Amino acid sequence: MNVNQHTPMASPYGQPQPGYSQPGYAPLDGGYPAPYAPYNGPASAYQPGAPPQGPARGPPASGPPPVSAPQPYNQYSHSQGDMQNGPPTMTQAPPRPAASQPYNPGAMNLSGPHPSYPQHYGPPSTIQQVTNQMTGMQIASGPPTPAGPGYAPPHSSQPPVSTAYSAAPPPSYTQAIPPVSSAPTQPPPPSGPATSQQYYGGPPPSSQQPFNSSLPPTSQQQFTSSAPPPPSSQQTFPPTSYSGPVPPPSQAPAPPVSQSQQSFPPTQPPFSSAPPPVSQPAFLSGPPPPVQGSFPPRAPPPSSHQYPGPMPPQQQPPLSQPSPYHSGPPPPRAQMPPTSMPQSNHLPPGPQGPPGPPGPLQQPPPQPGMQGGYPPQQNGAFGQVRGPQPGYAGPYPGQPNYGAPAPAPAPAPPAQKRLDPDAIPSPQASDMPAVQKSRHRIDPDAIPSPIQVIEDDKAKSTEPFTTGVRGQAPPLVTTNFQVKDQGNASPRFIRCTAYNMPCTADMAKQSQVPLAAVIKPLATLPPDETPPYVVDHGEGGPIRCNRCKAYMCPYMQFIEGGRRFQCGFCSCVTEVPPHYFQHLDHTGKRVDCYDRPELSLGSYEFLATVDYCKNNKLPQPPAFVFLIDVSYNAVKSGMVSIVCQELKTLLDYLPRENPEMDSVVRVGFVTYNKVLHFYNVKSSLAQPQMLVVSDVSDMFVPLLDGFLVNVNESRLVIESLLDQIPEMFADTRETETVFGPVIQAGLEALKAADCAGKLFVFHTSLPIAEAPGKLKNREDKKLIGTDKEKSLFQPQVGFYNNLAKECVAQGCCVDLFLFPNQYVDVATLGVVPVSTGGSVYKYTYFQAQSDQERFLNDLRRDIQKPVGFDAVMRVRTSTGIRATDFYGSFFMSNTTDVELAGLDCDKAITVEFKHDDKLSEETGALMQCAMLYTSCSGQRRLRIHNMAVNCCSQLADLYRNCETDTIINFFSKYAFRGILNNPTKAVRDTLVNQCAQILACYRKNCASPSSAGQLILPECMKLLPVYLNCVLKSDVLLPGADVSLDDRAYLRQLISCMDVAETHVFFYPRLLPLMKLESGSLPVAVRDSEERLSKGGVYLLETGLHLFLWVGASAQQELLLNIFGTQSFSQIDPSMTSLPVLDNPFSQRLREIIDSFRAQRSRYMKLMVVKQEDRAELIFRHFLVEDKSASGGASYVDFLCHMHKEIRQLLS
């Protein structure tokens, strides 16, 4: 196995995979560590691609990647492998075992699955190839499976795999693919469920383990139930979860007995049959690669995961599922593939579906052979496949596990949705054919499910992610995983839309896939990961390339015995300074390579010399200035007293680098209404002094000494001040405020002190008092939807832009806390915060009692979080591409330098790249993000993040290595900026068009020929439509009647600096059923649709900004008693913002979950209790993004149909 796998893996995945697959498995079983070690190997393995290499590398690499995903793939791969390549199968087989027992290779082998896999996957492999043709879905699924067994593990690393695939020949593909599929399969079972739980609950690693134990419960159970007794279980489950489908597929096959299964088989068969031939050839020939690519891509894995989830169980006899799988493994798999295929994308037009089915059905027979079956599915999957898919649906039903509550339509749906729906669900299939024959009849379960993808990814990401392999896509943001820096920046710092960049501009243009990276330079790392090391190169400063000024990094090639180095970015050769000289070893590496972070790691910091400082002077420690509105509204709402009270304790928690030391950050205080009050809190004073500046037209700082003070030295005076502020203004009747002068004041204070810093402005109302930056109320609902709407997002006056410029020049970052009772023109007030790297927090209708907690937590976090000041960020790239556009909270005075007055650990910057020349596949594309900043202790530093991605000349490789979440992050920022200059509708259309072009390009160039009616989605992007729809119907782009202009402007600005994880949950909220809670794991989320809610249940929904607890009207009394301490639905107080502290495990666990959610997000989420059929439910429903929205946003199904139509138009 190993060998086989390796070889295949290696080739397919590229270096990484090999390593993963082989080692992975072994390691897996053994332990994660092993896998990691393998990683390195894998990397190498990938490169070689050759089988031999594979083995060698395999071991290491396989370990990690294989983790969850691999296994699932394994299963598939097995099938495929069997089908396609004799050897592969072998390999695959092993993988499977892995799958079943994610980590235990042995187990894998042992598991009979192989045979089963072969069937399913075997075809897949071919299918994969074929599938590619078919649809991403099928392919995905197919490939994965084949490779799966062996590869599966590696697959987890998949990304590489995909690349590898492209590069590697067919064999590799198969292998690769298999891994993928296998991986998914394996992981899913254990992890799948677990992952889901993990998601909610803890970190990935744990999840994996948990999965076995806990996870299994959910997914496995479902599966098991469904699988074994496919019919029955499926019925129940099917409806709910898609994942079900996957398993179902597997089950289905076996179960043929069950309706769903039957249906599935058919679908698959068709695919398999048709495709197989195609696919295989394809593989062999050029085509295959693409296919593979698609397969390998995660998509497959995920799907496989899901399946795997179920699968594993099967394999793992221990679990209930095992048996089913075992028994039906083969069949199920067969089904699986189909499912995957369909899932991928094919949403064949409804009509086609039906017809398709028949075809598929016929194919189904072949399906048994899996391979054959899959391919077809992929292609036609959507339309026809779905027909069969219905069957899948059945399988999905298995998934229902996820949405258990969901209508168990399994049975019914299956029939209707057969086509792809099921197939689609099977995440495995990289390509998701989402076929919708008749739109109306489309079963939501039949279209790609985000939950499924997420769970699959969790399931396969059981091992630490090592960054040593170029072009390897990291696990999804929803997955908990550990990262090991081995030369590229951690995905926590940089995520790319594509890990395989097109070599040429033409290719990029053709695909329309945005090339972008989301960079979060100061991201916080989990405690088990090492923060970037600080490197000091001495007085001369960091060593850099002479020409492009790139900083020393692992991509610098030392030559001439170490006397010179060649820049990886511009190829220029630079002398090595004598003090930095070091001999090279026989491989050309510096001997001290591993002693120096800058030569071996992706992220590290340099100590900057005085040359990197403003005015050639080392910086002063930064300062925080608190500017508090004390007008009537502010006092009355309680804001003033809350802030003052809180600051007294909060000042002890100012950011510091050494927890042992006191913070060196100085603080200053200002209050204001129409005039500004500065405070002298010098330690030598007996009482604070208040200095009123009423000349706001020409702001200045009235005092120098005593304004910015050290907290410890002036503690008494500060406390006295904070005690008095609320009293002093308790009787104020001043309602007017200024705003521009407030920021000017802070800015001038920092200027006077000659330091950088941050302003915390607590503001309540539209600044209408006579002063610079005075605003008028311009909220005009009539403009919404017109061409003039854009003006509402633009600042009202130019004053703030200029002010922002000044702030940036001084390194003055502004955080704005708004407490409006009416329109305050966030679009204008937010200009300075947004341009200076600050944040805007908004608490509309702030009331001390109910909003205090949220505000205080935000404030605490905002003050305490790590932050850098006076920063300049530059992204350097290797010749051929260039960073052309930047999105986020910053200011740019030229086209290359991103200037950030301040940057905290939660801010991300999205960078778009464009080609200006050709890239080479050999060297890949390098990028180096260097950020010069002043740390909170006043040290000037450079933080360097390096990232290398692969380059490809085949579109399929591109499509196989994309990350949809990142693409959505980019799209949303792109669109939200677009509305500044274009009518909102035009922006929406642009998004839809681009998305359609991306998918059409895939369909045209990568998917196997199939009927035009079939919707085929690349596995990696099968969620693109659903996510894009969420973006399109967000409040910003499609406001409801009750959404204020301020809210839209607020969200617009907020999104602009979100990282991928935040945009993901923001656009596709997490919805957790709370009927059963277990410690250590989270329940598996359900899709954001009302259909998924059960009247008898209680659900938790989080968006990163909001947190809802939805209580079904007929929720069990016991549940209510556990949560609320009351049995009566009617006695639940919907105004509560925190749950009662009850002494029962359920309540404890629920509160733990809520706390952990809050801890994950950069902003505190206020809990809203929503009772079913209560008025507040309208708000809640707004976040059920798969449904039609009240503001006219399309439902997922409708949008998918629309998208399909667009694609068809493009294709014709």
Add this chain to the structure above:
Amino acid sequence: MATFPEYIAQNEERDGVRFSWNVWPSSRLEATRMVVPVAALFTPLKERPDLPPIQYEPVLCSRATCRAVLNPLCQVDYRAKLWACNFCYQRNQFPPSYAGISEVNQPAELLPQFSTIEYVVQRGPQMPLVFLYVVDTCMEDEDLQALKESLQMSLSLLPPTALVGLITFGRMVQVHELGCEGISKSYVFRGTKDLNAKQLQEMLGLTKPSATQGRGPQTAQQPLSNRFLQPVQKIDMNLTDLLGELQRDPWPVTQGKRPLRSLGVAMSIAVGLLECTFPNTGARIMTFIGGPATQGPGMVVGDELKTPIRSWHDIEKDNAKFMKKATKHYESLANRASTNGHIIDIYACALDQTGLLEMKCCANYTGGYMVMADSFNTSLFKQTFQRVFTKDVQGSFKMAFAATLEVKTSREIKVSGAIGPCVSLNAKGPCVSENEIGTGGTCQWKICGLDPSTTLALYFEVVNQHNAPIPQGGRGAIQFVTQYQHSSGQRRIRVTTTARNWADAQTQIQSIAASFDQEAAAILMARLAVYRAETEEGPDVLRWLDRQLIRLFMFHLRRSPFLQVFNNSPDESSYYRHQFNRQDLTQALIMIQPVLYAYSFNGPPEPVLLDSSSILPDRILLMDTFFQILIYHGETVAQWRKAGYQDMPEYENFKHLLQAPVDDAQELLHTRFPMPRYIDTEHGGSQARFLLSKVNPSQTHNNMYAWGQESGAPILTDDVSLQVFMDHLKKLAVSSAA
């Protein structure tokens, strides 16, 4: 009848009036020929401890253009209860309250000895006194500390109900809110931007109360006072602490720079603050400055140390680029303040100039004090400042606020103008001459700050035509009506009515000549000269003066710092002129011609000639120039002193000799305001120059041997001596006569 000198002294004693001529020529033509105009030095608040204020209001002539006050010169018909105005001859009915009037029951104002009488106005609320301290913080810590102590001390001298306020300035200007518990508040303004009253009002948050109060400014002012101007009794401790915490301006001053001092804006804010809170109420803005304004409106010098502050030389060359603008700024402030009856005092303590030249109008227009010293940490400043708060026997401050002086004249004579610390109220009337001298064109002046020694020079013009003889025994009358706010808060009116005989110059030239008051005339002419010097080019004034013929004084006046700017900075000139323009006759005389006393074993102390010949080795000289009190030990005396004879019991007489001038000097020091500079020097001492520069250089290095005398000390100067001057004058007089 007493001699003229006695008459003059009596009049001065009773009414505080000294005329240049005490018998007036009866026609315009004759008056013009007399060169020295009919004029008077009038001290409105001449101290009259024997004069009890009358607790009712004056009776006025009912003619709208006259409104003269009933006085002893009026003819009264006791039976008809009528009185005839002696200025316009209007017959007026006595008010009902005078029903009981009769020859034996006359109201005080009809008694001749009450030619000066003071009424107390009973109407209206009693206004508190307002003291607004404007304090510079750009000074050495020692100075600041001394100043803080002086200010804290002054709080104890203020009546408990007086309102005080505090404005400090440096680079910024801070208006301190008083009486805040737990936190001290102040409003801060940029030192570079002038604000008008309305802006200031808004920025200090003073608009709302005034808006609600509407018409009754006085009732509403009370609440207004609450934030920045508070009764001493309430915020005594608070303000003492506040002053105690005052820090030197914290803004860094780099090498080679002057501190940024926003004096112009600070004063502007002070004026504005009072303007919008206490218009037409007595108030003192006391400005303490440690250097020149270096930024913003009113700056007199840049902050570059390498550019020195303007000198007379610069001014002549028109090279003082800030002067005009600054002067304009301070003038407008002075006008605003005087319009509202507010006083601006300037206490400038610095070694270098502080811009008094530009700011002089602030004190001059408002009757404020101008004090110049080297440092706040000198007794000169400390005691002067303390003496501002001197009280009279009734325990009231010797200062009056927001006064208006109205002059009413008989038909034959009109008022041409006034010179002194006043501004015109532009009140036209029948007694206003078309011929302006000094501040003219009006019969009313505003004197925001008055003290018992404040003296105005008033110039009159005889308008009677030559062909309209005045009836025999007719007298020209002049009535001075001074309304002011007493330091007790009462509104008071002091009326002085005086009359002089007319004389026909052709027939009674002797009596006119005899009535000439040489001293008064000298001062009156000197004021005129100084006034002209202020407004015209220096040489022209001297030339003009030379055409006048006044003997000795003129010699010294020519040499005095009032006209001679050589060796004086512009600030010093402004300071001297300021003092000269407000002090009474005696003090003014001293200023022009310093007094010199000699102490020796030869006899009791005696006044000696202000001549170099008075400087003898065995004498101790005491010179009083008003600004300086100088004790000069002759060469021999100095040697004795050095040898320590005064400490030997057998030479106790020498000790007494040494002590005598010191005691006398102390006495002078104690009564003088502002405190003079006290100098103790000896022959050959560097500070002896003050003496040498004053004495008549009868012996110089050019002629000392020609005189063949042993006495006296030669003066190294090219100045002409009095002898030469006189000779020259005589020649001129003869030639011009011809």
